[in-house]
Amino acid sequence: MTAVKPGDRVVVPFNISCGTCWTCSQGLQSQCETTQNREQGFGASLFGYTKLYGQVPGGQAEYLRVPFGNTLPIKVPGGVPDDRFVYLSDVLPTAWQAVQYAGIPQGGSVLVLGLGPIGDMATRVAKHLGAGQVIASDVVPERIARARRNDVQVIETTKQADVVAQVRDMTDGRGPDAVIDAVGMEAHGSPLASLAQKATAVVPDAIMEKVMQVAGVDRLAALNTAIEAVRRGGTISLSGVYGGATDPLPLMRMFDKQIQLRMGQANVWRWVPDILPLLTEGDAFGVDEFATHHVPLEEAPQAYMNFREKKEGHVKVLLKP
Ligand SMILES: NC(=O)c1ccc[n+]([C@@H]2O[C@H](COP(=O)([O-])OP(=O)(O)OC[C@H]3O[C@@H](n4cnc5c(N)ncnc54)[C@H](O)[C@@H]3O)[C@@H](O)[C@H]2O)c1
Numbered sequence: 001m002t003a004v005k006p007g008d009r010v011v012v013p014f015n016i017s018c019g020t021c022w023t024c025s026q027g028l029q030s031q032c033e034t035t036q037n038r039e040q041g042f043g044a045s046l047f048g049y050t051k052l053y054g055q056v057p058g059g060q061a062e063y064l065r066v067p068f069g070n071t072l073p074i075k076v077p078g079g080v081p082d083d084r085f086v087y088l089s090d091v092l093p094t095a096w097q098a099v100q101y102a103g104i105p106q107g108g109s110v111l112v113l114g115l116g117p118i119g120d121m122a123t124r125v126a127k128h129l130g131a132g133q134v135i136a137s138d139v140v141p142e143r144i145a146r147a148r149r150n151d152v153q154v155i156e157t158t159k160q161a162d163v164v165a166q167v168r169d170m171t172d173g174r175g176p177d178a179v180i181d182a183v184g185m186e187a188h189g190s191p192l193a194s195l196a197q198k199a200t201a202v203v204p205d206a207i208m209e210k211v212m213q214v215a216g217v218d219r220l221a222a223l224n225t226a227i228e229a230v231r232r233g234g235t236i237s238l239s240g241v242y243g244g245a246t247d248p249l250p251l252m253r254m255f256d257k258q259i260q261l262r263m264g265q266a267n268v269w270r271w272v273p274d275i276l277p278l279l280t281e282g283d284a285f286g287v288d289e290f291a292t293h294h295v296p297l298e299e300a301p302q303a304y305m306n307f308r309e310k311k312e313g314h315v316k317v318l319l320k321p
């Protein structure tokens with residue numbers, strides 16, 4: 001290994017990409033042909049995931065075995081707290097890709113469904129990249145408050161008819177140019193995800209029972225809201241993870257509205273050259289204050305529980321091994 005040496009500060013992307021194969025050279029690191037899980041019919045391996053994505057031990061530990069030492073770690077400068085760079089592994093490139101895939105015209109409008117870490121960050125990135133109107137929908141009070149502090153227009157409901165009606169009112173009756181789906185819940189109503197959940201204890205239980213009751217959420221509910229809300233000829237960008245091979249989609253409606261749809265796991269390295277300067281020259285996305293809780297590794301199980309139940313304002317937890 002020559003690219004990094006002991007003492008270097010690095011961030012390791014959540015997807016495991018070789019950096020040298022054909023798909024990696026196309027900026028499609030989440031489809032890396034070297035780490036693809038062909039037997040399972042799945043894309044590139046992910047740290048801390050089930051057999052479907054390679055079953056590679058995850059990074060919430062004091063030590064991590066990192067394959068492709070010369071090409072996978074992202075070298076970052078020292079001198080500022082970890083908070084500044086840690087989101088390069090996942091949250092920032094995921095939100096960045098969601099916004100890129102949304103194809104919002106300069107000065108145009110976007111509706112972000114879900115104000116978890118991914119949706120919240122997507123609102124910040126959308127503003128940075130020139131969206132004129134950033135609207136979001138969620139029902140969790142502290143998440144709504146965070147977004148409002150960043151001048152996001154928040155629709156305080158997740159009921160499809162209400163979200164669609166309100167967002168149309170805000171966008172000349174047409175609907176936004178793009179909708180980003182950043183809703184969680186991959187574990188409910190999806191055969192793939194419930195299988196994934198049974199297969200591992202590493203992946204945190206992503207089911208948010210309380211929100212289920214409050215918001216009546218299921219994965220397709222969010223996607224259907226996106227399909228109804230987006231303007232004709234607009235784009236839907238999915239970053240929320242979908243599973244299940246038989247989920248029905250309203251294809252006629254999508255065809256008639258001429259909707260464009262883009263999705264996928266974040267290609268982390270694809271966006272690093274764009275994002276890294278925005279972290280070294282300052283704090284363009286407010287990441288220094290992004291985490292709501294910092295806890296030692298021993299408290300991780302409790303923190304996961306609090307995050308799942310959205311207790312005590314848990315929006316983003318950083319573990320300090
Ligand atoms: N594509 C990728 O590479 C990638 C990377 C990381 C995370 N993700 C996925 O992104 C999604 C969001 O992640 P997160 O950590 O921000 O999740 P989260 O669970 O913390 O937040 C989701 C939010 O959506 C809200 N919500 C639920 N139903 C809704 C609806 N119908 N309309 C609007 N809001 C609704 C919830 O109240 C919650 O605040 C997850 O599915 C996660 O797996 C994808």
Ligand SMILES: [Zn+2]
Nearest residue numbers: 018021024032
């Ligand atoms: Zn590769």
